[in-house]
Amino acid sequence: MERQMNAQDRPELDALVAAVARQLAGPFRGKPVQPDLEQLPLPWDPQHQLPDVLWPRRHLALAGLELTQSIQYNGAVGVSYGDDNSIPLVALKPLVVRAYPYVQPGVAEPDTLTGARVTGELVLSVGDRIVYRTGPTRADGARLGARNELSRELWDNELTVPVGGPGALAFHLAHVNSSLNFFVPAWYCRTGHFYLSVRLWRAGSDGALSAPQDRATTGRYIDFMDVRPPRVAVARVNWTDSSGNVTSPADAIMLSTMRTAERMLPFPYFETTILGTSTNSSAAFASAATGGGCNTAWTGLLADLAVTRIFTALFQLGDIVFAFVPSAAVPAAAGTYNTGCGRAEGVGAAFAGSDTRFAYDFIFAHEMGHVFTCNHVAVPGDSSDDPNYPNYGGSKTSIGEVGIDPGTTPPTLFGPSDTSDVMSYKSKQWISPYTYLKILNARENHQSAPADPRRVRSLLILAVRVHRRVSDENRIEIRKAYRIEAAGMVSRPSDGAISPLSVDLLDAHRRIIATHHCLYTRAQATCGCCGGGVAVPLDREPFYDLHEAIEWPSEEVAAISLHDGREPLATFEVGEPPQVDISGPERRDQFLALRVHARHPRAQPSIVVLFSGDDRETWQPVAFDPPDGEVLVESERLPGGERCFFRAIATAEFRSASADSSQFELQRSRRRLYLRLPDPQCPIAPGAVPLGAMIDCRGLGVVRSDEIRWHSDLDGDLGLGYELVAQLQDGRHLITVTAPDGRGGSLAERGIIIVGGRPAGVVGQAQF
Structure with a gap:
């Protein structure tokens, strides 16, 4: 929809106005600004339509295609940092394809294209088989204009801006046009070799029968690479304030804090298991850091997590351990404070929840960057900054490219002129091509091979x-x-x-x-x-x-x-082993209670408690050094089975002793599914509505995108995947998302969305 500029648009339009007026020439110098649109840094497509050399005719042309999953590497602002679109495409991540149509001028003929609209279709195929076909995200298409009127920082809209200045005879109106955008859901972005083609034609005409000058076609082969999802074991911190009040982050809050990172980082999703063990703490996590490092609260927590990580890796629960502290631990009047901490050792921790001052989902992404060997980017006074971070046209923190978050509706665009890398300390952040590739290349740092139970x-x-x-x-x-x-x-x-x-x-x-x-x-x-x-x-x-x-x-x-x-x-x-006894378990509501007692004449034994649901064939850790010898375990977080045992292993002077509980039966646990709907405070208009599913795998393996299915009682099947942008009509929708439960059955979560200006709400969970 074309719109006129108003007062509140002024800050965001200043750069575009200046660009249209051609007041900027060449690459960035000093502070990043909007590039010159006449030398727009669009990817060049060699298959675009060339004009007739003898008698050039005005026709629809393509400046190029951009294929983006969160960021791309395209050589910004006239300076090349790599081949066009050289960021690898990751399988099972949604793909955004942006086509940049414009009017190629002709000679001595009326201009019937400028101001018209263009639509089209995208086709993804393997051989002669069409995998996916879709139209653009904007039903009425994109406005056509000159090539220098295109902007990469608009999504499905165009601007009309006044251009002129001192000395000019008069102001005149100039147009700034966006690309024609296509969205390919994650499920169709499978591992392998595909052909992607885009056909454009003048809106209102038949794409096949329209005149040659009114249509354009381009295509290319693309590959989606297989990237294993990181296995993340999540630990909960139960924080006690000075009044004795205990606050714990809920499962859904912790999983939700991880979602932005899943879209931003080069992974299709995370294989997440929320551990049954938790940490009780009253430490001052919000105190200021010293010397640019972590404060003592985070340092102590990470030391404990490092031991937990060794056990989760050995017993196949997770290769990375991340702890979440409730945002209640941040005082209301806090100024400078640590918000998280991470180590390449494979551990990290951060706040979870909501806070108007900081986006904790971006902090989680930042700490995951540290886990995958990324250092800070241009943090003042930090001698551990990454010296190899590229200078994207003069900015020390700029992402250098237009980033896209496809998980919002409409997708959020992050321009290089005002967006800094997620490893910086700037307020507006997204990931740069440099950081994206660095994390992608370090992905095997935390990918363990499946354990062979015969090689204990x-x-x-x-x-x-x-x-x-x-x-x-x-x-x-x-x-x-x-x-x-x-x-x-x-x-x-x-x-x-x-x-x-x-x-x-x-x-x-x-x-x-x-x-x-x-x-x-x-x-x-x-x-x-x-x-x-x-x-x-x-x-x-x-x-x-x-x-x-x-x-x-x-x-x-x-x-x-x-x-x-x-x-x-x-x-x-090396001395003598300790003695250890275990009693229980005793059922207490949703918990199983154990008593563990270890003793040694000279040392305080270290204790780990393991659980087996298969008659002691395999084990997993459930508690470390229980205070006062009592262990409380949530029964639904254990795998369960007909022949279950707990085992306590006590170690002193590098010798160990163990004791097993009596045998018991426990109902087999299943994965847990959570539904995320739009913000209940925001009106829901007809059209694209973002939906999200979050899964606690509970050690039962990852859930593939194609195993998560969405349904509306009004619109029928909506699609597949962890996240989905659904086209919903007016009315009251009962949304159902289903996923396998890891035990041969399925889970379902249901919620109600009222489209037409009223809020959404979750009505409960159902399991089948």
Whole structure:
């Protein structure tokens, strides 16, 4: 719909007005601004229609196509940083295709195209089989005009702006036109080789029979690459305030906080399991950071999560562990404070919930960037900034391209002139091509292979704290030590990791049986309303923590020696095992209660509690070092089975002992499905309505996009996928989303949407 400029449009239109007036020439200099539209940085399509050399006729032409899933790499503002559209396309992520039609001038003939509208269709095919066919997202098409009137920062609308200035005879109206946009749902973007074609024609005419000058066609082969979804184990932090009130983030809040990152990052979705274990804390997470790093609350939490991550990886629950702290932990009057923290070791934590000051979904995406080896981008005073981040035309933080969030209606566009990279501390953020590719190339850092239950190994899980050397005295603290047997593997950080400490396993004659090299990655914080800081050298830190899974070769190990490559810093003897008892379980509403008691004459034993639902064939961790020996586990978060057991393993002096509970039967658990509807406070107009499904996999494997189905009692089947933009007619819709429950059945969630200006609401969950 064409519209006139009004007062509230002024800030966002200033750059476009200047561009139309051709007051900008060349690439960015200093502060990023809107590029010159006459030299618009559109991807060039070599198959666009060329005019007749002898007698050029006015005709419909294409400046090019853009294929975008969240960001692309196209060479902005006349400066090339790579091949057009060189960002790989990821399978099972929705695809936005933008066609840029314009009027190619002719000679001595009336102009019947300028101001007309153009429509078209997109066809995705494999060989001679059409996979998907769709029309543009705007029913009445796009306005045609000159090539220099095209803008990449408009979506399905055009502007009429006054152009003129001092010295001009008069103001005149200029048009700024958007692309013709097509949306391909995630389900159709399968792994493989496809042909994508776009046909355009003048609106109101037949696309096949219209005159040649009134139609245009282009096409290309594209590939969607298979990217495994990261397995993320989510931990909940129950936070207690100074008055003793306990606040916990709900499952749906935690899952919802992850959704923007799923659309932004180069993954189709996350395989998320919310752990049954949680952390109780009253720490000051909102206190300011020191030295540009994480404050002590986040540092302590990440140290605990690092141990949890080793167990979730070994027992196949997740390769990344992320904790969410309720936003209630942020004081109302907080100024500068940490909002999260992440490490390439595979752990991170952040606030979840709603806050008018910060978008916590973007903070989660930021911390996931740290997990995948990304450093900060141009944070003032931060010496750990990424020195290789490209200077996109003069800006130190600009994303350099137009980003697209297809999860909103209409899609949100992020222009390079006012949007900074998600790894920066700027207020308006999206992902850049550089960060997108860096995360994509680091995706295998946290992708473990399936465990072979026939290859169970004896392991020592070790948490070591190395304190700063004082007066030639070394202090090394063994914070946790667990001896267990497991079949899984733990991925180890590589990029940016150092090895400040090694562990020698010694026999009774002090001969080295095996050596393990520890790896360390520095934690990086996200800070609200503050700059960074100088990274303190490791040997000047008050302490640093290491978390390792060390293969225990045999019972001949008599001691372990910790050293930095020179003389031993500390040696610890292998002693006698503890004694451990377990009683229960006792059913308490939705919980199972256990009592675990471990004792040792000289040391405080470390305890891990495991659960098996298949007569002790496989196990998963459910609790660590339970306070006062009592373990409470939500029964519905356990796999369940006919022959279930709990096992308590206690470790002291690097020797372990175990005890099993009595056998019991437990109903098999299923995945949990949540429905996300539009904001109930926003009127819902007929047309495109965004819908979203969120799934807690509960260790039962990932749910593919094609397994999630949407239905309306008015409009019938709506489509497939985690997220869907549905075309809904006026009326009251009962929306149903279904997904497999992981046990051979299905789950369903239902909600009501009233289209026509009234709010939406969820009415409950049904399971089949």
